[in-house]
Amino acid sequence: MSSQDIPEENLPAEQESAAGEVADERNPFADPGLPPHEPRIQDIDERAAKRSERTVALLFTLSMLAAVGFIASYLAIPVDKSIYVFPLGHVSALNFALGLTLGVALFAIGAGAVHWARTLMSDVEVADERHPIEASPEVKAKVMADFRQGAKESAIGRRKLIRTTMFGALTVVPLSSLFLLGGLGPKPGTKLRHTAWRNGKLLVNMNTNQPMRPSDVAVGSLTFAKPEGLEEHDEEFQNEIAKAALMLVRLEPVDIKDKKELEWSHEGIVAYSKICTHVGCPISLYEQQTHHVLCPCHQSTFDLSDGARVIFGPAGHALPQLRIGVNADGYLEALGDFEEPVGPAFWERG
Amino acid sequence: MSTNPSNESGARREPPAGERVADWADGRLGIYSLAKANMRKIFPDHWSFMLGEVCMYSFIIIILTGVYLTLFFHPSMNEVVYDGSYVPLQGQLMSEAFNSTMHISFEVRGGLLIRQIHHWAALIFLAGMFVHMMRVFFTGAFRKPREVNWLFGFLLFVLGMFTGFTGYSLPDDLLSGTGVRFMEGAILSVPIVGTYISMFLYGGEFPGHDFVARFYSIHILLLPGIMLGLMVAHLILVFYHKHTQFAGPGKTNNNVVGMPLLPVYMAKAGGFFFLVFGVIAAIAAIASINPIWGIGPYRADQVSTGAQPDWYMGFAEGLIRVMPGWEINLWGHTLVLGVFIPLVIFPLVLAAIAVYPFIESWVTGDKREHHILDRPRNAPTRTAFGVAWLTAYLVMLVGGGNDLWATHFHLSINAITWFVRITFFVGPVLAFIITKRICLGLQRRDRDKVLHGRESGIIKRLPHGEFIEVHEPLSQEQLHTLTAHEQYQPAEIGPLVDENGVERKLKGSQKLRAKLSTAYFGEENQIPKPTAEEYKEITSGHGHH
Numbered sequence: 001m002s003s004q005d006i007p008e009e010n011l012p013a014e015q016e017s018a019a020g021e022v023a024d025e026r027n028p029f030a031d032p033g034l035p036p037h038e039p040r041i042q043d044i045d046e047r048a049a050k051r052s053e054r055t056v057a058l059l060f061t062l063s064m065l066a067a068v069g070f071i072a073s074y075l076a077i078p079v080d081k082s083i084y085v086f087p088l089g090h091v092s093a094l095n096f097a098l099g100l101t102l103g104v105a106l107f108a109i110g111a112g113a114v115h116w117a118r119t120l121m122s123d124v125e126v127a128d129e130r131h132p133i134e135a136s137p138e139v140k141a142k143v144m145a146d147f148r149q150g151a152k153e154s155a156i157g158r159r160k161l162i163r164t165t166m167f168g169a170l171t172v173v174p175l176s177s178l179f180l181l182g183g184l185g186p187k188p189g190t191k192l193r194h195t196a197w198r199n200g201k202l203l204v205n206m207n208t209n210q211p212m213r214p215s216d217v218a219v220g221s222l223t224f225a226k227p228e229g230l231e232e233h234d235e236e237f238q239n240e241i242a243k244a245a246l247m248l249v250r251l252e253p254v255d256i257k258d259k260k261e262l263e264w265s266h267e268g269i270v271a272y273s274k275i276c277t278h279v280g281c282p283i284s285l286y287e288q289q290t291h292h293v294l295c296p297c298h299q300s301t302f303d304l305s306d307g308a309r310v311i312f313g314p315a316g317h318a319l320p321q322l323r324i325g326v327n328a329d330g331y332l333e334a335l336g337d338f339e340e341p342v343g344p345a346f347w348e349r350g
Numbered sequence: 351m352s353t354n355p356s357n358e359s360g361a362r363r364e365p366p367a368g369e370r371v372a373d374w375a376d377g378r379l380g381i382y383s384l385a386k387a388n389m390r391k392i393f394p395d396h397w398s399f400m401l402g403e404v405c406m407y408s409f410i411i412i413i414l415t416g417v418y419l420t421l422f423f424h425p426s427m428n429e430v431v432y433d434g435s436y437v438p439l440q441g442q443l444m445s446e447a448f449n450s451t452m453h454i455s456f457e458v459r460g461g462l463l464i465r466q467i468h469h470w471a472a473l474i475f476l477a478g479m480f481v482h483m484m485r486v487f488f489t490g491a492f493r494k495p496r497e498v499n500w501l502f503g504f505l506l507f508v509l510g511m512f513t514g515f516t517g518y519s520l521p522d523d524l525l526s527g528t529g530v531r532f533m534e535g536a537i538l539s540v541p542i543v544g545t546y547i548s549m550f551l552y553g554g555e556f557p558g559h560d561f562v563a564r565f566y567s568i569h570i571l572l573l574p575g576i577m578l579g580l581m582v583a584h585l586i587l588v589f590y591h592k593h594t595q596f597a598g599p600g601k602t603n604n605n606v607v608g609m610p611l612l613p614v615y616m617a618k619a620g621g622f623f624f625l626v627f628g629v630i631a632a633i634a635a636i637a638s639i640n641p642i643w644g645i646g647p648y649r650a651d652q653v654s655t656g657a658q659p660d661w662y663m664g665f666a667e668g669l670i671r672v673m674p675g676w677e678i679n680l681w682g683h684t685l686v687l688g689v690f691i692p693l694v695i696f697p698l699v700l701a702a703i704a705v706y707p708f709i710e711s712w713v714t715g716d717k718r719e720h721h722i723l724d725r726p727r728n729a730p731t732r733t734a735f736g737v738a739w740l741t742a743y744l745v746m747l748v749g750g751g752n753d754l755w756a757t758h759f760h761l762s763i764n765a766i767t768w769f770v771r772i773t774f775f776v777g778p779v780l781a782f783i784i785t786k787r788i789c790l791g792l793q794r795r796d797r798d799k800v801l802h803g804r805e806s807g808i809i810k811r812l813p814h815g816e817f818i819e820v821h822e823p824l825s826q827e828q829l830h831t832l833t834a835h836e837q838y839q840p841a842e843i844g845p846l847v848d849e850n851g852v853e854r855k856l857k858g859s860q861k862l863r864a865k866l867s868t869a870y871f872g873e874e875n876q877i878p879k880p881t882a883e884e885y886k887e888i889t890s891g892h893g894h895h
Contacts, residue, residue, distance in 0.1 A: 126608070
């Protein structure tokens with residue numbers, strides 16, 4: 001959009017009056033020009049100037065002393081020494097000493113330089129002329145003529161075949177680099193749909209690393225579990241636990257409002273995915289009176305007595321439940337994998 | 351030189367060593383021409399012009415300390431057992447990234463200090479850019495010819511956010527890992543390609559074995575490389591355009607008034623680098639930041655409460671926290687609006703401030719160069735827009751820390767969430783209206799001051815008993831400064847019918863522009879500055895006020 005449709009008179013007048021123009025009798029607001037320079041005490045009193053000089057020199061000396069202190073601290077203070085500093089509490093002695101000496105060493109250089117500039121260097125204000133950024137019409141005409149000449153000599157406008165194929169090549173060749181990026185990772189496939197849980201896998205207590213009997217899950221407690229066979233040292237432990245992490249709570253069966261939840265539970269013990277359905281934080285706060293669990297990241301809250309539906313926060317759907325039972329030896333086991341993907345929702349989730 | 355025969359007679363005195371070095375360099379680099387233009391270059395003085403310097407210096411500090419940290423950091427996710435000197439974590443499994451960060455913090459002498467300087471400088475860099483950007487915005491320094499430099503600065507801010515995010519994710523601790531997981535969840539919400547992007551970014555499923563190494567090259571090479579280029583371009587343009595200045599006696603749109611680079615700004619700006627570095631070093635000595643030993647290594651099934659990103663990501667965090675959990679399931683697909691909408695609003699809010707200069711220049715239709723800064727009150731609509739934008743940003747920062755607000759001030763998280771949801775929409779509107787009223791009030795005050803003088807605080811009793819306050823007339827300098835700003839007239843759309851009574855065809859954009867122009871410069875939207883006639887009429891009167 002050009003400015004053509006705005007009449008010139010609607011634009012404010014060009015800034016009038018260059019610096020130093022004599023005040024106009026008819027214009028009380030005219031620019032009086034740069035005010036005269038007012039000397040500082042250092043400009044007229046050599047003793048004051050000497051004082052400033054000493055102050056600057058003192059600051060530079062302080063910087064040197066602090067730097068020596070830095071080196072001394074580096075050499076002398078043991079790296080694991082802890083000291084009590086009010087009001088910080090116990091801090092690393094080395095870090096504290098190095099930081100403060102370095103801080104003073106640097107700050108004093110800066111303070112000295114600035115004090116020097118402010119008190120001893122000339123503070124007479126000077127005006128520089130500005131020049132328009134735009135080129136003059138003559139320069140522009142010359143550039144345009146040169147460009148046309150160059151374009152004409154290349155014959156890019158006349159030999160269309162060359163132009164078209166060149167642009168074609170420059171477009172197609174970069175496409176090949178896109179394919180290199182394809183190696184960055186595997187295709188999603190159904191990876192996000194499956195976890196390490198299988199029918200018959202025992203529920204192993206995350207803390208004790210032992211399989212659990214129903215009697216190990218007390219009313220009102222929150223227990224975290226992993227599938228049997230998944231060990232911390234496994235190569236893929238992080239990837240597997242990121243999906244398989246499970247939380248167990250025991251409710252009174254009469255408190256369970258959701259019919260499917262009751263069916264999939266065992267003696268009131270229900271097992272839900274620990275991974276929040278919002279953006280995947282592990283849920284870790286349990287309010288035993290209300291049977292609510294809360295994700296500490298974004299405060300999504302789920303009601304474990306009602307199919308883990310969302311009762312507050314930004315999560316979009318309920319936590320997936322794992323169907324559990326007990327095996328012949330009386331240990332809690334999974335009766336299959338989660339029936340829906342755990343964790344955050346995604347396009348293919350459906 | 352001795353081979354030059356013409357030199358023999360005049361070469362009794364050898365030039366000093368420094369001059370000979372400069373001569374050598376000039377013959378190869380042309381430094382004298384460069385110095386002629388720049389050595390005594392004039393820089394105007396104002397405290398707010400230091401904000402950009404804070405950014406530049408903290409960026410340099412980040413690069414210096416960052417290079418040091420790379421000497422010790424191992425960007426690897428291989429699991430190792432900790433056997434370092436920090437007893438509580440001994441025997442724990444952790445990635446090499448976390449292990450080497452522990453090593454930097456506990457065994458490398460001065461390593462903790464450099465780590466803390468690096469992190470503190472990053473926080474200050476981002477805060478500095480934010481405040482610097484606001485300074486440029488509210489004074490209208492983004493106007494022609496500086497629009498491109500505004501965009502460079504904006505890009506620096508955005509890239510700085512992502513460099514910060516990839517940086518604090520590197521130690522692979524429980525807090526930052528939670529942030530990386532959050533990023534995965536956000537990426538998964540992208541329709542159609544979300545799962546692919548996630549798999550490609552993490553080299554498979556989250557967390558995989560690759561993201562630390564990938565974030566490392568992004569954090570230490572790709573993004574800082576681009577940022578360094580942008581910063582150099584930013585500075586070249588600052589030099590080329592010359593600095594802006596506030597209106598004042600002797601200061602016009604065609605000059606720049608201040609003190610020369612050599613010696614004053616060399617000393618002041620050079621010294622300021624040391625001041626910034628010194629303050630950051632002292633902060634790093636007394637204030638611990640990101641104490642990963644207290645947070646522990648990342649485990650995908652663990653989390654701590656009160657998890658917060660670094661401050662500059664808090665605004666995005668707020669969007670994701672207060673958004674209702676909308677999900678639409680259709681034809682076997684899921685549209686995760688509860689996460690995807692915040693993901694889209696995040697860049698849109700940033701873009702709103704980035705494109706503002708182009709909107710304003712379209713509304714004013716002004717194609718001239720502007721080197722005199724506006725006082726915020728003299729551009730009420732722009733100032734109001736800026737404050738409205740800030741309000742939205744700050745409200746979302748509150749949203750991002752909703753759990754901390756709840757625990758520290760004993761508030762209901764439900765109430766905070768609803769407060770943020772409503773205030774995100776209502777707050778900016780209120781802020782806009784209030785700011786505009788304040789600006790207009792201040793304009794009226796300036797107008798009064800020019801026409802009636804300064805309130806002196808002296809009460810005078812007139813012979814007939816009336817009490818008046820004596821107003822002192824302003825100096826010519828003050829009169830000029832208070833009336834130097836330009837005022838636009840609203841763009842008129844012209845008659846809706848032409849001289850033959852036929853309706854003129856007006857494009858929608860023309861109508862919109864006329865409306866916006868009225869909103870900017872219409873009768874109610876700026877206070878006309880006093881004219882010379884008004885001033886003379888009042889001052890030539892006989893002692894009334």
